[in-house]
Amino acid sequence: MLLTSIGPVLAQGPDWISFDVGALADQFWANTVDGLAYGAIYALIAMGYTMVYGVLQLINFAHSEVFIVGAYALFFTLAALGFGPSSPDLPLIALIADLILAMLVAMLAAGAVAVLLERVAYRPLRRRNAPRLAFLITAIGASFALQYLIFAWRGPNPEPALIMFRPEPVFTVFGAPVDSQQIVIFVAAILLMVVVDQFVNRTRLGRGLRAVAQDPNTATLMGVNRERVIVLTFLIGGILAGAAALFYVMKVPAGVQYNGGFILGIKAFAAAVLGGIGNIRGALLGGLLLGVIGNYGQTLFGNAQWTDVVAFVVLVGILMVRPTGILGESLGRARV
Amino acid sequence: MTTTPTPAPTAPPRAAGLRGLRERWNDLPRWQQWLWLVPVVALLYALPVLNPPLITTEPGTNFPIALFDAARFALLAIGLNVVVGQAGLLDLGYVGFFAVGAYVAALFTSPDSMVWKIPYLWTLPLAMIVTMLAGLLLGGPTLRLRGDYLAIVTLGFGEIIRLLATIVGPLKGQVGFQAVGRPPGTDSTGQPLFANSDGTTWYWLVVTITIVVLVLVGNLERSRVGRAWIAIREDEDAAQIMGVPTVQFKLWAFVIGAAIGGLSGALFAGQVGFVNNQKFDVPTSVLFLAAVVLGGSGNKVGAVVGAFIVSYIPNRFVELAGYKYLIFGVALIVLMAFRPQGLLGARQRLLTYGREAYRRLVGRPDQVASDDPMTAQAAGNPGGTNGGPVR
Numbered sequence: 163m164l165l166t167s168i169g170p171v172l173a174q175g176p177d178w179i180s181f182d183v184g185a186l187a188d189q190f191w192a193n194t195v196d197g198l199a200y201g202a203i204y205a206l207i208a209m210g211y212t213m214v215y216g217v218l219q220l221i222n223f224a225h226s227e228v229f230i231v232g233a234y235a236l237f238f239t240l241a242a243l244g245f246g247p248s249s250p251d252l253p254l255i256a257l258i259a260d261l262i263l264a265m266l267v268a269m270l271a272a273g274a275v276a277v278l279l280e281r282v283a284y285r286p287l288r289r290r291n292a293p294r295l296a297f298l299i300t301a302i303g304a305s306f307a308l309q310y311l312i313f314a315w316r317g318p319n320p321e322p323a324l325i326m327f328r329p330e331p332v333f334t335v336f337g338a339p340v341d342s343q344q345i346v347i348f349v350a351a352i353l354l355m356v357v358v359d360q361f362v363n364r365t366r367l368g369r370g371l372r373a374v375a376q377d378p379n380t381a382t383l384m385g386v387n388r389e390r391v392i393v394l395t396f397l398i399g400g401i402l403a404g405a406a407a408l409f410y411v412m413k414v415p416a417g418v419q420y421n422g423g424f425i426l427g428i429k430a431f432a433a434a435v436l437g438g439i440g441n442i443r444g445a446l447l448g449g450l451l452l453g454v455i456g457n458y459g460q461t462l463f464g465n466a467q468w469t470d471v472v473a474f475v476v477l478v479g480i481l482m483v484r485p486t487g488i489l490g491e492s493l494g495r496a497r498v
Numbered sequence: 499m500t501t502t503p504t505p506a507p508t509a510p511p512r513a514a515g516l517r518g519l520r521e522r523w524n525d526l527p528r529w530q531q532w533l534w535l536v537p538v539v540a541l542l543y544a545l546p547v548l549n550p551p552l553i554t555t556e557p558g559t560n561f562p563i564a565l566f567d568a569a570r571f572a573l574l575a576i577g578l579n580v581v582v583g584q585a586g587l588l589d590l591g592y593v594g595f596f597a598v599g600a601y602v603a604a605l606f607t608s609p610d611s612m613v614w615k616i617p618y619l620w621t622l623p624l625a626m627i628v629t630m631l632a633g634l635l636l637g638g639p640t641l642r643l644r645g646d647y648l649a650i651v652t653l654g655f656g657e658i659i660r661l662l663a664t665i666v667g668p669l670k671g672q673v674g675f676q677a678v679g680r681p682p683g684t685d686s687t688g689q690p691l692f693a694n695s696d697g698t699t700w701y702w703l704v705v706t707i708t709i710v711v712l713v714l715v716g717n718l719e720r721s722r723v724g725r726a727w728i729a730i731r732e733d734e735d736a737a738q739i740m741g742v743p744t745v746q747f748k749l750w751a752f753v754i755g756a757a758i759g760g761l762s763g764a765l766f767a768g769q770v771g772f773v774n775n776q777k778f779d780v781p782t783s784v785l786f787l788a789a790v791v792l793g794g795s796g797n798k799v800g801a802v803v804g805a806f807i808v809s810y811i812p813n814r815f816v817e818l819a820g821y822k823y824l825i826f827g828v829a830l831i832v833l834m835a836f837r838p839q840g841l842l843g844a845r846q847r848l849l850t851y852g853r854e855a856y857r858r859l860v861g862r863p864d865q866v867a868s869d870d871p872m873t874a875q876a877a878g879n880p881g882g883t884n885g886g887p888v889r
Contacts, residue, residue, distance in 0.1 A: 295582075303830025304827070310781075
């Protein structure tokens with residue numbers, strides 16, 4: 163009955179879903195370039211999900227709130243440094259110094275919240291050897307507690323926009339201009355992820371982390387301090403979320419809002435699953451892919467909110483076809 | 499089963515009184531239990547008319563409407579309890595099914611929509627069918643996977659339903675649908691029996707439906723299906739080895755839960771008389787989860803109690819309403835840390851063996867205490883295999 167009743171509706175009335183293939187063809191390269199910049203941000207956040215998942219097999223729902231705490235820290239730092247809705251007139255060196263300072267503060271705040279969260283919410287459960295469901299419920303509870311703590315403090319409206327610098331077109335790819343902002347975000351995010359990848363794969367602490375991800379019991383027997391590794395994992399995830407906050411606010415100046423991280427978190431998690439959860443390079447690949455796909459979807463369907471729908475459909479699709487993601491799972495085995 | 503003579507932790511004295519009461523209750527024959535329930539149910543039906551002081555939510559909120567809210571919340575919580583408490587599947591997008599149910603009712607009855615019109619009462623079963631299909635569509639691919647993927651997929655689903663309601667033209671976004679249908683009938687003055695401004699009749703309708711659903715779900719719990727759900731919740735691998743078709747039963751739990759959510763949504767749409775995209779956000783979904791976990795996941799009476807608390811407190815203490823998400827978010831963390839079985843812990847595991855076995859075990863209250871789904875692994879077998887994230 164439903165189908166037969168939808169039939170006539172499709173013929174008359176406004177469109178249920180409209181496609182605009184022409185727009186997608188026109189803006190294909192511009193979408194790709196911009197999608198890569200967004201994707202780099204997703205990837206940075208996805209790192210936090212993927213590393214915690216790799217070590218604890220836990221979806222840390224509260225990671226999106228770790229990110230938004232970083233965004234608030236960034237906002238207050240930049241506001242204190244005199245940034246506002248109009249782009250500041252600063253020499254390049256001073257601008258870079260300001261941005262790096264703000265990023266460090268955001269990293270510090272987000273990292274601290276991530277570690278605190280681990281201490282307060284997850285550690286008591288681990289002590290008690292609680293079932294998986296308890297961890298997930300705690301995670302979602304923590305996510306909401308943090309979100310509405312910010313809500314109680316800052317109210318429902320987004321903070322005023324912060325413009326860091328005007329994006330200037332630098333060069334073109336197939337006719338699509340690439341601006342300085344996109345380049346900064348993309349290069350800096352990739353750089354950060356390479357650093358973390360090298361840290362995990364080359365240092366002693368990183369080896370411990372991989373060992374715990376592979377087999378916590380054996381790793382403990384071999385003298386790895388599991389608790390310290392777990393704290394380290396949360397810390398790295400938080401720091402990267404803090405960095406992501408800088409790039410996100412750069413891209414979406416008015417994005418600092420109490421629930422601003424929530425959907426972003428779902429998308430970042432989708433990116434992590436797309437690339438293969440628990441896999442650091444997978445997070446990068448998944449993030450970039452999701453950024454680009456989301457942008458295509460937005461142009462194709464003609465509404466920015468379709469980005470989220472597309473990301474979600476990609477998540478379900480990947481889970482159906484290849485649940486281990488493109489590059490395969492497991493932080494422990496992710497050596498190449 | 500954890501019948502090994504491990505020294506279980508002694509029950510805290512505070513809970514002893516409650517447990518004594520519960521034992522006495524369980525010792526009663528079935529017909530006496532039913533008899534005791536009669537005055538309770540009668541009182542439930544009389545509540546909106548009595549409007550007792552202290553309990554009443556006025557002047558903040560109209561009391562019958564607050565009661566209707568609590569009742570539809572209870573219905574939702576019973577449905578979600580099947581998914582989360584019985585089968586152990588974390589559904590964070592339950593509001594999505596609620597929304598689908600509400601939109602079905604609105605689309606097929608509101609003059610604002612372009613779809614065929616049908617009488618309101620027919621939308622209730624239709625809403626259940628459509629939400630079941632939605633549950634099948636969502637659960638089919640994801641229930642085959644590890645349980646935690648389901649959490650994030652359902653979370654996304656809840657958000658996507660809201661987004662679709664916003665961006666798909668004929669669903670009318672924030673403008674929404676006015677004048678959603680209502681059950682037929684007028685009183686002596688010609689006013690409709692089921693008015694949007696008066697919750698009393700609606701409350702009676704929902705309470706009746708809730709009782710029917712409670713009985714049906716209770717029978718399911720005691721059947722082969724319920725035993726399969728509990729087996730899956732406790733250890734999915736073991737259940738599969740023992741021949742339980744796990745995916746099929748998980749899908750059933752998911753779909754039945756979805757249908758109850760859709761039913762509640764359709765009732766909600768009817769009472770409010772207006773549906774738009776504003777009331778179906780994910781925080782609401784977490785509130786539903788908080789109701790189930792607070793009351794005691796796996797215990798349908800607990801779910802009802804939890805639902806009452808979650809919906810009643812913001813209505814009764816209006817000054818707290820703005821902080822309800824914060825309060826119940828913190829409550830989730832605190833509960834998981836200190837009382838994971840909720841206010842009224844479940845005893846479903848014993849139902850597996852019927853009342854006889856339960857009565858035999860009543861002599862050992864410690865054993866009963868360690869049978870709660872959330873504490874079982876911690877208290878019972880520390881060396882046993884469990885699904886915990888870290889050994």
